[in-house]
Amino acid sequence: MSEPKAALRRPEASERESTASEPKGRGSNIGALLRGLAVLDMFERERLVVAVADIARQLGVHRSTASRLAATLAAAGYLEPAGEAGRYRLAAKLAVLGELAASDSELRRAALPYLRDLVQRGGETGHLGVLEGAEAVTVEVVDGWQTVRMHSWVGKRSPAHCSSMGKALLAGLGRTELAVRYPDAELVTRTRATIATRDELQVCLDRVRARGYAEDQEELEPHLCCVAAPVFDRAGQVVASISVSGPASRFTATAAASIVTDVRRAARQVSTVLGAPATIPGWPVERR
16 A cells, blocks of 8 residues: 655745745845845944844844844854844944944045145145055045146055055065065066066165155156155054155156155154154154
8 A cells, every 4th residue: 555645735934934035146145145234234322232033023034034144144253142042232343344444534534634735835646545465545635736747536556566655555564474465576567667576676665664755756657756655553554655646857856855855744744643653663763
C-alpha cells in the first residue's frame, strides 16, 4: 500500500514575508541597505535605545526581518545590544565616522579665512588639499583675482608626486608608508619636469621637510607653477596642505620668495587654529 502524500500547506504570511525579503540580486541589496539606514535614522537624543518590535513597526516588516536587520547592523559594528534581548543602541563605529566627518568640516572652516586672505594678497588661486592614497584631492578652492589664473574645483584629483600640494602632504609620511603608496620604482610622468622615480621623490620630500614648503615647477601641467605648505593637527601630523597656483610667467624668483612666505604663513595660521604644537620634529621651527 502506498504512503499517503504529504498535504500541501500554504505558507503562513510571516513565512511569505520572510522569503520575499531574502536577497535576490542587486535591487534587493539596495533595498536591504535602505532598510538598514532607516533603522539608524530611528535613533534620536530622546530615543537612544530601539527595540526590534519598534523597527518592525516603523519599517512595516515582520519581526523576524527586523531582528535580522538589527543583528546585521550589530555584526557590522553599527549597533550593539542594550541590556534586554531585542534592544539595541548605537555602537562606537558611528562615533568614529562622525568624528571623521566633523574633522573634515573643522578643517575647511579653519582654513577658509586664511585661504581667502592668501588669495587676496597675491591674486593667485588658492587650494586646500588632503591625501587619498597617492592622490592629492582638492577640498576647498578660492579663485584668484588675476585675469589669467588657474581653474580648479573641489573634488579635483592630481597625482600627489606631481603637485606641490601633494608633495607637501607626502612629506608627512614615513619611508615605509611612502613605499606602500608607491610600490613601483618608476612613477607616472605628466610633463618632462615630473619626478620620474620613487628615489627622486624621496629626495624631493626630504628637501620639502627641510625647507617647510613644496614647489611644482611645471610638473603637473606645462606653464603652471605652484607652492604649498603642510597643515598640522594637534598631534603634529600633516592633515592637509595649502597651495597657490598660477602661470609660470608670474612665478619669477622674486615673486616666488614672497609667495612662499605667504603660503607658509597661511598654513601655520590654520595649524595653530587646529591646535598644532609650536615645534614639530623633522620640520623647521615656525615663528608664530
